[in-house]
Amino acid sequence: MEQAITDQLPDWFERAGENVRQLYTYWRGKCRGGSLPSRADIDPTEIPRLLPYLTIVEVVPDNRRYVYRLVGTKEVEIRGQDPTGKSVAEAYYGPSIEEAYASYDRTILAAQPHYDDSPFVGPGGRYNDDEMLFLPLSDDGQNVTRILVISQSSLTPDFA
Template identity: 35%
Template structure:
C-alpha cells in the first residue's frame, strides 16, 4: 500500500499503525497503545463509527486539536456539531476509510469551521476489532504553515 504523507509525525503514526496491523487489513483499537506514541497524542483523535445511520462519534480529541479548533469535540458526533453540508464534506473522507478499510490522507483547510484560515494535513486510519468491519478510525491532523 502506497500512501503519500508529508508531515513527519503523520508518517510516524502511519508506520506505527502499519506495524500494529501486521498481515491484517487494520489493527484493533486494543492494539493501539498511547504509551507507544506519547509525543503524538496531542494531535490524535479517535472516532467510533456508527453504521446506521452513518456518523462518527469523537471518543478522543487531542489537546493540540482542541487548541487549534477552539473547542473539544469529545463525546459528540459530527452530525450534532456541524450543519449538514459540513457533515457531508467531513464524511466523504471518513466513509472512504470505512468502505475501503484503507488509510486516507489529505491536505485541507478548516473552512468547515469558523477557522477557515487554518490549513492542515490529515491522516485517517481504520481500526477493526473483528478484522472485517471498520468500527473506529484513528487519525491525526497537523497544521501546515503558510507558504
C-alpha cells in the same frame, strides 16, 4: 471492501509532515497478516508525543454515524472546543459536513488509510492548511469500527 495492507509506501507519504508519517508507520506496524489493527493494538505509551494531535472516532449504527470518543489536547485547542462524546455532525471541523463525512466514509469503504491535504476555510472563516490522515481500526480485523485521525497544520510543529 478492499483489504490489502501492503508494504509499499503510499504516494502521499513523502510530502506528509513528520507527525503524519510517524503515525502511519506506527499504524502499519500494527497491521498483522493483512488485518486491520484494533483500538486495543494502539498503545498510547508507544506514541506519547503524538497523543495531543490524535482523535478517535467511533463508527456507530445509528443516525449519528460517527462519534468523537477521544480528542487530543492540541486538537481541542485548534478547534476551540472539545467535541468528545458529540457526533461528527454536531462538532466537525472542516469545510462542510459532507466533506467530513466523505473522509470517514472513504476510510470505511476501502478499509484503508485516507490522506487529505486540501486547504479549506473552517468554521468561523479561518483558513486551514491542515493535512489529515484517517486510519481504520477494527474489532474483527476486517470491518472498520473506529477511525484514528491525526491532523497537522502550519500551527502544529513537527517533532524531530
